[in-house]
Amino acid sequence: MTDHLTFLAVHAHPDDEASSTGGLYRRLANQGVRTVLVTCTNGEFGDAPGGVKPDADHHDGDEVAAIRKVELDAAVEALGITRLVRLGYRDSGMMGWPQNDDPDCFWSTPVDVAAARLADVLAEERPQVIVTYNEHGFYGHPDHIQANRITLAAIKLLDYEPTLYFNAIPDSVMVVWRERWAAEEREKIEEDAKRGIVHEEVESGPPDEAEFEMGTPDDKIDAAIDIADVTDAKFDALAAHHSQVADSFWMKMGREQFNQVMRTEWFVRATNPLALDGCSDDIFVGYR
Numbered sequence: 527m528t529d530h531l532t533f534l535a536v537h538a539h540p541d542d543e544a545s546s547t548g549g550l551y552r553r554l555a556n557q558g559v560r561t562v563l564v565t566c567t568n569g570e571f572g573d574a575p576g577g578v579k580p581d582a583d584h585h586d587g588d589e590v591a592a593i594r595k596v597e598l599d600a601a602v603e604a605l606g607i608t609r610l611v612r613l614g615y616r617d618s619g620m621m622g623w624p625q626n627d628d629p630d631c632f633w634s635t636p637v638d639v640a641a642a643r644l645a646d647v648l649a650e651e652r653p654q655v656i657v658t659y660n661e662h663g664f665y666g667h668p669d670h671i672q673a674n675r676i677t678l679a680a681i682k683l684l685d686y687e688p689t690l691y692f693n694a695i696p697d698s699v700m701v702v703w704r705e706r707w708a709a710e711e712r713e714k715i716e717e718d719a720k721r722g723i724v725h726e727e728v729e730s731g732p733p734d735e736a737e738f739e740m741g742t743p744d745d746k747i748d749a750a751i752d753i754a755d756v757t758d759a760k761f762d763a764l765a766a767h768h769s770q771v772a773d774s775f776w777m778k779m780g781r782e783q784f785n786q787v788m789r790t791e792w793f794v795r796a797t798n799p800l801a802l803d804g805c806s807d808d809i810f811v812g813y814r
């Protein structure tokens with residue numbers, strides 16, 4: 527019986543639903559579970575067409591948001607998501623950017639204001655299971671941190687206690703990714719050097735100067751979801767966010783390798799009303 531089950535994830539930007547929960551969404555949709563996505567921002571400070579970075583003078587945030595709106599619709603379709611709710615906040619940019627101070631951005635919005643809006647959706651949908659990011663927003667992006675804060679605050683407004691999970695990457699997997707990113711970085715430096723481009727500072731994957739660990743000890747993982755059957759849908763959903771991911775390591779590895787490598791999504795429990803114990807392959811463990 528799955529027709530009483532509802533899953534809801536709170537994500538910061540268009541594309542986060544695909545990268546951290548794409549397999550889970552598709553798997554649950556295939557099981558007949560009702561799936562809801564709350565996307566907090568419009569993603570104004572992603573790349574503009576032609577790979578134009580957000581700090582470029584001619585970067586037009588509204589244009590980027592319009593493109594990403596269409597891309598998100600396509601990803602939602604690929605993942606079989608039942609309902610998409612856009613909170614419509616303005617992207618806050620990366621930590622320390624001047625955009626953080628925009629009064630309309632998500633980061634500047636008081637937590638209780640955004641949480642009240644999210645709580646309305648939660649009260650309507652009554653998801654048993656909710657997913658968002660940990661208090662570091664997984665990698666330190668203000669909009670991801672804010673997604674964590676409003677989700678925790680919204681849950682407190684409910685008349686029931688859902689099981690909340692944070693997305694996670696086990697340390698053992700993080701080590702492999704870091705090696706991969708480092709190798710890609712070296713390749714890029716070498717290629718650019720051949721073309722006469724010298725890098726003062728090289729962009730890598732997530733910032734490794736962050737003062738918190740992005741990885742989670744393997745024995746602290748509470749849900750390891752096997753998504754091997756649905757990696758195609760996850761790849762399609764990521765590819766739908768073409769304006770942001772065309773140059774990403776996912777697209778560079780291509781569908782075939784992606785399907786070989788991206789076979790699991792991991793989560794840790796942040797609330798545990800059912801007193802669950804141990805690691806499960808089912809995010810609805812205890813509810814079925």
Ligand SMILES: [Zn+2]
Binds near residue numbers: 538539542667670
């Ligand atoms: Zn994001």
